[in-house]
Amino acid sequence: MRIEFNTLFGVVLEQLICKHLTKKYGKGAKALDNVSFFIPSSGIFALIGRNGAGKTTLIRILSTELMPTSGHASINGIDVVSNSKGIRESIAILPQESRAIPWLTPRQTVFSYLLYRGFSFKEANKLASKALSRLHLGRYADTLNRMLSGGTKRKVLVATIIASGSKILFIDEPTTGLDPLSRSDLWKILKELKKDHFIFLTTHYLEEAERLADQIGILEKGKLLGTGSLQELRRMVGYEYSIRLSDNSEKVYVKEGKRIEGLDGSMQILTNGHEADRIASRLIKNHTKFSINPTSLEDIFYYIVRKPIYAGNEEGEDEEE
Amino acid sequence: MRKNRLNQMYASVLVNAIYAMKNYPITLINTLLAPISILIVITLVSHGSLLSVSIIGALIMSMVSGGVSLQADLSHLKNDFRLQDMIVSSPTSALVYMAGMAISEIVYSLPAFLVLFVLAAIFVHATLLGAFTILAVLAIMYAFSIALGFLLSTISSDIIQNWAFSGIISTILTTIPPIYYTITYIPLPYRYIAYLSPTTYAAEIAQNAIGSIHLSMLSLAIDWAVVIIVSAILFIIAIKKNKWRE
Numbered sequence: 001m002r003i004e005f006n007t008l009f010g011v012v013l014e015q016l017i018c019k020h021l022t023k024k025y026g027k028g029a030k031a032l033d034n035v036s037f038f039i040p041s042s043g044i045f046a047l048i049g050r051n052g053a054g055k056t057t058l059i060r061i062l063s064t065e066l067m068p069t070s071g072h073a074s075i076n077g078i079d080v081v082s083n084s085k086g087i088r089e090s091i092a093i094l095p096q097e098s099r100a101i102p103w104l105t106p107r108q109t110v111f112s113y114l115l116y117r118g119f120s121f122k123e124a125n126k127l128a129s130k131a132l133s134r135l136h137l138g139r140y141a142d143t144l145n146r147m148l149s150g151g152t153k154r155k156v157l158v159a160t161i162i163a164s165g166s167k168i169l170f171i172d173e174p175t176t177g178l179d180p181l182s183r184s185d186l187w188k189i190l191k192e193l194k195k196d197h198f199i200f201l202t203t204h205y206l207e208e209a210e211r212l213a214d215q216i217g218i219l220e221k222g223k224l225l226g227t228g229s230l231q232e233l234r235r236m237v238g239y240e241y242s243i244r245l246s247d248n249s250e251k252v253y254v255k256e257g258k259r260i261e262g263l264d265g266s267m268q269i270l271t272n273g274h275e276a277d278r279i280a281s282r283l284i285k286n287h288t289k290f291s292i293n294p295t296s297l298e299d300i301f302y303y304i305v306r307k308p309i310y311a312g313n314e315e316g317e318d319e320e321e
Numbered sequence: 322m323r324k325n326r327l328n329q330m331y332a333s334v335l336v337n338a339i340y341a342m343k344n345y346p347i348t349l350i351n352t353l354l355a356p357i358s359i360l361i362v363i364t365l366v367s368h369g370s371l372l373s374v375s376i377i378g379a380l381i382m383s384m385v386s387g388g389v390s391l392q393a394d395l396s397h398l399k400n401d402f403r404l405q406d407m408i409v410s411s412p413t414s415a416l417v418y419m420a421g422m423a424i425s426e427i428v429y430s431l432p433a434f435l436v437l438f439v440l441a442a443i444f445v446h447a448t449l450l451g452a453f454t455i456l457a458v459l460a461i462m463y464a465f466s467i468a469l470g471f472l473l474s475t476i477s478s479d480i481i482q483n484w485a486f487s488g489i490i491s492t493i494l495t496t497i498p499p500i501y502y503t504i505t506y507i508p509l510p511y512r513y514i515a516y517l518s519p520t521t522y523a524a525e526i527a528q529n530a531i532g533s534i535h536l537s538m539l540s541l542a543i544d545w546a547v548v549i550i551v552s553a554i555l556f557i558i559a560i561k562k563n564k565w566r567e
């Protein structure tokens with residue numbers, strides 16, 4: 001008897017499973033290279049990676065828009081590659097760079113999407129109002145999308161996908177290009193939505209993943225280099241604390257921990273608990289100013305990928321913060 | 322959940338035609354202007370003798386521009402708004418989405434059709450058979466143009482390409498061929514160029530139906546064969562090339 005990976009004695013586990021997913025576009029390099037992982041299909045999973053890492057490719061395969069070159073993927077026991085019809089009822093996607101259609105109002109945007117999904121006029125009307133008010137868009141509901149701010153437009157799209165009642169949401173770089181205020185507004189919304197949705201999101205804002213995600217995956221050049229909660233990733237890296245020296249302290253000799261150069265050229269030491277204690281007292285004796293923090297996702301990313309997340313990032317406008 | 326396919330198609334009609342017309346009424350004038358302005362020019366230049374021919378020509382042109390707009394609209398919704406990605410991953414089928422989009426182009430052109438049909442009813446004198454023939458020609462030109470629209474939308478991937486495509490296609494299909502006048506206005510060696518466009522054949526059938534030209538049975542049969550075969554081939558290629566789930 002062959003026992004399926006995603007069932008345990010016939011009980012379907014609420015999981016997203018990828019097995020050996022590989023995608024090659026034409027004759028090019030592999031956009032995804034043998035990606036395997038499984039995560040619970042609840043809360044927020046954030047897939048982080050630099051531009052071109054393969055995030056969109058993975059999200060498009062999982063949301064049945066793209067066929068993988070090889071490999072399997074299933075969500076809650078439904079094979080998304082061979083049974084796209086079976087999963088489409090319960091998923092909705094907000095594609096990267098999607099825009100609210102300017103000649104529609106938010107209400108028309110949500111309503112027409114619901115008609116597309118097969119709802120009746122009556123249901124579509126009711127669900128559209130409900131979704132718009134859940135995202136506090138009521139007062140903009142009948143203003144043309146083109147008159148709305150960037151952040152509000154993005155919220156209209158989020159309202160659109162949640163209106164369908166799909167419990168599995170794929171959201172590709174939801175906050176790219178938004179100002180910090182709109183971004184934190186959207187974070188609040190996503191945090192609220194994760195109570196009753198499984199949200200698979202991609203981002204190259206590590207802060208976003210750090211704040212929102214229950215599970216994080218790190219993708220680099222098509223390879224998945226790690227998955228887990230922030231705490232698990234910290235353990236995987238083996239350093240729990242990050243000490244950042246504030247002035248240019250080449251003279252300070254620290255033999256413990258792992259020295260890395262910070263993004264701004266400053267010196268940084270990754271270390272574990274009891275070493276941190278010793279390093280700190282030495283630094284204090286030396287009158288060196290420093291800060292000590294739990295290892296951040298940025299440190300982890302740098303440690304695992306050996307490159308900062310923005311290295312080789314052509315989209316200059318995303319780097320401003 | 323029971324899916325209402327008519328509503329699914331109607332969603333495209335709303336997004337691509339009705340909401341656009343309702344929220345931006347200026348689009349109504351735009352769709353009216355193009356076919357009717359040529360009609361007016363041709364009628365004036367010919368001192369009225371080409372009025373009926375050019376009314377039929379304007380109807381054919383409206384049908385053909387449906388496909389040209391379809392390819393632009395499909396690409397626009399797909400590449401600039403990523404609507405198609407949202408639809409692909411939803412329970413909507415490719416066929417329902419595409420059919421809805423095709424219908425939306427007719428709805429969008431309704432104001433023009435209305436005016437042209439009224440003009441036709443007043444100025445074009447056709448037998449019942451002639452009227453049916455014209456309707457059949459219009460239907461097949463619509464099929465031809467939406468098949469072409471589908472096909473082009475699958476190969477054009479950015480907006481610059483789109484504008485170029487739309488321009489070239491509409492020139493080849495509606496400006497160069499003799500649809501607002503009869504082919505006899507074109508000096509002989511150049512007529513062969515006109516015969517490279519399927520719209521020339523469609524216009525000939527329609528012009529024959531209202532008695533502006535007189536075709537032999539053989540020529541008429543060839544004209545029908547060309548428009549039907551070309552449309553069918555385009556449809557088959559469009560369906561084969563259709564990139565829904567990539």
Ligand SMILES: Nc1ncnc2c1ncn2[C@@H]1O[C@H](COP(=O)(O)OP(=O)(O)O)[C@@H](O)[C@H]1O
Pocket residue numbers: 025026028031049050051052053054055056057058
């Ligand atoms: N449609 C496509 N055709 C060819 N190559 C593509 C296509 N889409 C993405 N790629 C390539 O695949 C790689 C991964 O891209 P993508 O999944 O978009 O990465 P990300 O979303 O992480 O920025 C990149 O090298 C990109 O150039």
Ligand SMILES: [Mg+2]
Pocket residue numbers: 052055056057096172173
């Ligand atoms: Mg991407």
